[in-house]
Amino acid sequence: MNTIKKALNESAAMRWGVLLLVGFVLSVNYYFYDAFSTLKDDMRTVFGFTGTDYGLFASFYSVPNTFLLMAVIGGIILDKIGIRRTGFLFVLFMTIGAFLTAYGASDYFNNGGFGYELMSSFLPRFSPELKVMLLGRFFFGLGAETTIVVVSKILVKWFNGKDLALAFGLKVAFGRLGSFAALRISPFISNEGTNLSSAIWFGAILVSIGLLAFLVYMLFDAKLDRQIQPVNNASTTDSFSIRDIIDLLKNRAYLYIALLCVTFYSAIFPFNHYAPDFISDKFGLSSIESGNLTSFLPMGTLIFTPIFGALIDRKGKSASAMIFGAITLLITHLLFALTYTPPLIPIILLGIAYALVPAAMWPTMVKLVDENKIGTAYGLMYSIQNLGLFVFPLLAGAILDATNPGNPEISDYTATILMFAAVSLLGLIFALLLKFEDKKKGFGVELPLNKK
Numbered sequence: 438m439n440t441i442k443k444a445l446n447e448s449a450a451m452r453w454g455v456l457l458l459v460g461f462v463l464s465v466n467y468y469f470y471d472a473f474s475t476l477k478d479d480m481r482t483v484f485g486f487t488g489t490d491y492g493l494f495a496s497f498y499s500v501p502n503t504f505l506l507m508a509v510i511g512g513i514i515l516d517k518i519g520i521r522r523t524g525f526l527f528v529l530f531m532t533i534g535a536f537l538t539a540y541g542a543s544d545y546f547n548n549g550g551f552g553y554e555l556m557s558s559f560l561p562r563f564s565p566e567l568k569v570m571l572l573g574r575f576f577f578g579l580g581a582e583t584t585i586v587v588v589s590k591i592l593v594k595w596f597n598g599k600d601l602a603l604a605f606g607l608k609v610a611f612g613r614l615g616s617f618a619a620l621r622i623s624p625f626i627s628n629e630g631t632n633l634s635s636a637i638w639f640g641a642i643l644v645s646i647g648l649l650a651f652l653v654y655m656l657f658d659a660k661l662d663r664q665i666q667p668v669n670n671a672s673t674t675d676s677f678s679i680r681d682i683i684d685l686l687k688n689r690a691y692l693y694i695a696l697l698c699v700t701f702y703s704a705i706f707p708f709n710h711y712a713p714d715f716i717s718d719k720f721g722l723s724s725i726e727s728g729n730l731t732s733f734l735p736m737g738t739l740i741f742t743p744i745f746g747a748l749i750d751r752k753g754k755s756a757s758a759m760i761f762g763a764i765t766l767l768i769t770h771l772l773f774a775l776t777y778t779p780p781l782i783p784i785i786l787l788g789i790a791y792a793l794v795p796a797a798m799w800p801t802m803v804k805l806v807d808e809n810k811i812g813t814a815y816g817l818m819y820s821i822q823n824l825g826l827f828v829f830p831l832l833a834g835a836i837l838d839a840t841n842p843g844n845p846e847i848s849d850y851t852a853t854i855l856m857f858a859a860v861s862l863l864g865l866i867f868a869l870l871l872k873f874e875d876k877k878k879g880f881g882v883e884l885p886l887n888k889k
């Protein structure tokens with residue numbers, strides 16, 4: 438009997454199964470990224486971390502991606518050596534980074550364990566545990582950002598022409614699920630700092646399970662390659678040139694969207710690092726209560742990002758959605774800084790902005806850049822974004838310390854949050870510029886993404 442074998446990516450069950458696997462890798466990535474925000478106060482009591490120390494720790498995630506351009510380089514490596522080897526390498530970096538961070542915070546290390554003496558022998562301004570945790574955060578960040586680029590490429594490989602936008606919305610949702618779990622589970626395990634180290638080890642173990650999930654994915658990827666290789670060989674030889682980066686930066690619409698990306702996310706991710714502590718200090722809640730409240734944010738975006746994505750696929754209006762999201766973000770920070778509005782209201786507003794802008798911004802790239810340059814375009818955008826993710830947690834910690842001398846238990850966050858409002862205002866200006874540029878050049882950013 439003559440049987441024609443279907444390629445794996447033609448089976449819907451296989452595609453969604455793959456999304457579940459790589460989505461898990463993203464969930465643990467975001468879990469470990471956000472797990473520390475509810476532990477800020479515990480790290481202050483257990484390790485004596487100041488706001489600046491905490492800001493430095495949060496910022497270190499972005500050092501490799503900004504100063505060593507690792508997100509761009511990771512994208513180029515990905516195009517050169519492929520999904521399996523690049524993915525394995527960068528998920529491994531992420532895992533090593535998570536374990537190093539947990540080791541730095543462990544009782545064993547802090548009771549004079551391996552490396553303690555060495556870490557005490559230089560830069561005395563920084564404690565040995567902070568130094569090891571910074572090293573861990575560096576490797577974690579190096580692996581985590583390129584892992585997101587790898588997962589994007591995996592989705593294009595499996596879903597192109599078959600619900601790709603929905604798959605991208607769900608990709609963001611998996612990340613938010615990780616953030617949600619971190620905000621709920623992390624303070625629960627830490628139990629006001631009595632089990633701080635266990636809360637961090639738990640995150641590191643989750644990341645290592647992510648590595649196992651990626652290894653399983655590699656089996657499917659290899660099988661798919663064996664099935665589709667002859668078809669794809671002809672089209673995968675586009676080599677990298679520095680000219681691509683120059684051309685991207687000369688494209689004003691790309692520049693505006695990259696600047697919107699850095700300002701928008703700089704007013705959200707760094708804010709999230711401080712949000713549970715801010716809400717707890719301003720509204721007198723425990724760290725578990727404020728973590729639970731903050732967790733409504735990723736929970737809401739988990740549901741709404743794919744829904745907004747599907748709407749933008751069909752109705753368009755991406756530039757308007759980005760402007761609306763930027764205005765909402767500005768209002769949120771002004772409410773947080775200047776009023777005592779019950780925190781759930783600004784959190785809901787923040788959730789709308791946080792779902793709307795990513796749902797519109799990431800797929801819009803296909804309107805601005807040729808498909809064969811899209812990996813470089815995303816990689817460059819992530820590197821630019823990471824500059825903001827480096828600077829703003831640091832700045833927030835420094836402003837917090839300057840306006841609250843003596844590292845007090847309860848801090849006044851007004852100046853810190855006003856700084857985030859100013860960054861949101863910049864984001865709004867770039868969203869408006871993008872819309873004007875689109876009107877002038879006719880990229881079609883306002884048109885639906887789905888082809889008729």
Ligand SMILES: C[C@H](NC(=O)[C@@H](N)CCCCN)C(=O)O
Pocket residue numbers: 466467470581582585609612702795819822
């Ligand atoms: C898709 C987008 N992701 C990013 O911007 C990443 N650079 C964030 C990384 C945080 C966790 N590792 C998003 O989440 O909207």
